[in-house]
Amino acid sequence: MDIVKCYWKGSEDVTPETKMVSLEEFLEMDKVEDRLEYFNGEVIYLPSPSVDHQRILLNIAAEFRNYFRSKSCEVFISPLDVWLTNKEKTAKVKVQPDLIVICDKTGLMENAYEGVPVLVIEIISTSNQTHDRIRKYSTYMEFGIKEYWMVNPKLKTIEVYIFEEDEYKQVAIYKGSDCAASQIFDGLDILLEEVFSKEQD
Numbered sequence: 001m002d003i004v005k006c007y008w009k010g011s012e013d014v015t016p017e018t019k020m021v022s023l024e025e026f027l028e029m030d031k032v033e034d035r036l037e038y039f040n041g042e043v044i045y046l047p048s049p050s051v052d053h054q055r056i057l058l059n060i061a062a063e064f065r066n067y068f069r070s071k072s073c074e075v076f077i078s079p080l081d082v083w084l085t086n087k088e089k090t091a092k093v094k095v096q097p098d099l100i101v102i103c104d105k106t107g108l109m110e111n112a113y114e115g116v117p118v119l120v121i122e123i124i125s126t127s128n129q130t131h132d133r134i135r136k137y138s139t140y141m142e143f144g145i146k147e148y149w150m151v152n153p154k155l156k157t158i159e160v161y162i163f164e165e166d167e168y169k170q171v172a173i174y175k176g177s178d179c180a181a182s183q184i185f186d187g188l189d190i191l192l193e194e195v196f197s198k199e200q201d
Contacts, residue, residue: 023092030081035048036096039139040093041092046096049078053098056153057078059196060099060121060151061099068101072103073185074101075099077098077099081094081111082114082117083112084143085107085116086116097122098123098151099121100119101118102117103118116143116144116145117145118145119145119149119184120147121149122148123151124151125154126154137168141167146163147162147163147182147184148160148161148168149180151195156192157192158173158174158175158180158192158195159172162184171183174192177192178192179192180192180195
């Protein structure tokens with residue numbers, strides 16, 4: 001049996017609930033709960049995203065969708081269950097990143113993906129910074145995800161990290177009128193003014 005700690009992410013006043021469940025029991029929980037992440041025994045309950053979060057995600061997704069149109073890699077947005085696996089790891093990890101880019105489509109299932117995305121984007125908030133900056137950062141690094149973007153709506157910044165020599169190295173913190181650029185996809189860049197815009201075309 002695995003020890004599972006259940007956290008209500010984004011609610012600092014709630015005491016985490018701890019209980020014993022097996023992976024099989026977690027999979028049963030997962031059938032009735034839409035927004036769960038699983039980290040080797042710890043279950044994270046994700047709250048509904050804010051309006052600003054959704055605007056930013058759609059702005060980014062639109063740019064990514066245009067870039068990857070007619071290309072072999074494909075972009076997906078949350079909620080999509082991603083079971084992180086590779087040949088070297090035996091860890092049981094399920095995440096729901098805000099946006100992923102996958103190039104190996106053999107792991108695509110009807111409502112999930114099993115494997116390792118090449119690029120992941122998370123939109124952070126004050127209440128979930130520890131989750132995205134520490135837990136997910138270290139998890140994505142452990143599984144060798146090549147590029148990780150952290151988008152900060154409050155500061156209106158985008159941090160880009162690249163996986164090199166078994167660790168993440170920060171490429172840049174983009175802000176203001178900067179253009180955030182991917183390090184692994186040539187020509188994939190996006191103006192921050194477009195990312196954080198509330199205007200609709």
